[in-house]
Amino acid sequence: MRRVVAQGTFDLLHPGHLHYLEDAKSRGDCLDVIVARSENVTHKPAPVVPDRQRREMVAALDPVDGARLGHVTDFLVPIREIDPDVIVLGHDQHHDEETLAGLLAEEGIDCEVVRASARDADPDAELLSTGRIIDRVCEHRC
Numbered sequence: 743m744r745r746v747v748a749q750g751t752f753d754l755l756h757p758g759h760l761h762y763l764e765d766a767k768s769r770g771d772c773l774d775v776i777v778a779r780s781e782n783v784t785h786k787p788a789p790v791v792p793d794r795q796r797r798e799m800v801a802a803l804d805p806v807d808g809a810r811l812g813h814v815t816d817f818l819v820p821i822r823e824i825d826p827d828v829i830v831l832g833h834d835q836h837h838d839e840e841t842l843a844g845l846l847a848e849e850g851i852d853c854e855v856v857r858a859s860a861r862d863a864d865p866d867a868e869l870l871s872t873g874r875i876i877d878r879v880c881e882h883r884c
């Protein structure tokens with residue numbers, strides 16, 4: 743049983759999220775997703791959808807075997823609990839593969855770190871970004 747971890751904010755769900763989670767699942771047999779707590783989303787605007795609701799929607803997606811909210815302060819806690827064989831970073835996530843792999847090795851966690859592919863959008867037909875969906879809502883409804 744090869745255990746895979748994916749993680750992210752997953753605010754307003756879209757097919758780019760599904761692509762990432764399907765790619766992550768294809769790297770192993772069992773996919774656990776760590777959903778970022780809103781207080782830890784500091785690199786972009788805070789999510790609109792509450793933490794528990796984001797977790798529930800991610801858990802309902804077909805490739806996902808389990809979804810949990812992340813730890814408030816120590817990101818290694820869920821990783822130790824899940825004990826994954828591989829962590830799959832999203833194609834545009836700001837985390838650096840080598841830095842994360844080095845940190846895991848220092849902590850004695852034997853886990854590979856790989857990067858997922860992107861789903862390229864047809865700009866006229868798809869909105870594959872939570873930020874772009876919010877911009878579109880503001881343009882059309884505000």
Ligand SMILES: Cc1cc2nc3c(=O)[nH]c(=O)nc-3n(C[C@H](O)[C@H](O)[C@H](O)COP(=O)(O)O)c2cc1C
Nearest residue numbers: 749750751776778779782783812813816817835837
């Ligand atoms: C290995 C790993 C473990 C993480 N664990 C947590 C966690 O325990 N709690 C949490 O709130 N966020 C956790 N995160 C998510 C970060 O908080 C960050 O917000 C997230 O990577 C945002 O991704 P996004 O910009 O793709 O939405 C983790 C990220 C990584 C790469």
Ligand SMILES: Nc1ncnc2c1ncn2[C@@H]1O[C@H](COP(=O)(O)OP(=O)(O)OP(=O)(O)O)[C@@H](O)[C@H]1O
Nearest residue numbers: 750751752758762832833834860861870871872873
């Ligand atoms: N078009 C896409 N193709 C592949 N993966 C994607 C795509 N969009 C998002 N993801 C992945 O889904 C995960 C969660 O993404 P996140 O919650 O940051 O959504 P987002 O739509 O990229 O948000 P924002 O627009 O606010 O930057 C990340 O790992 C990200 O790389």
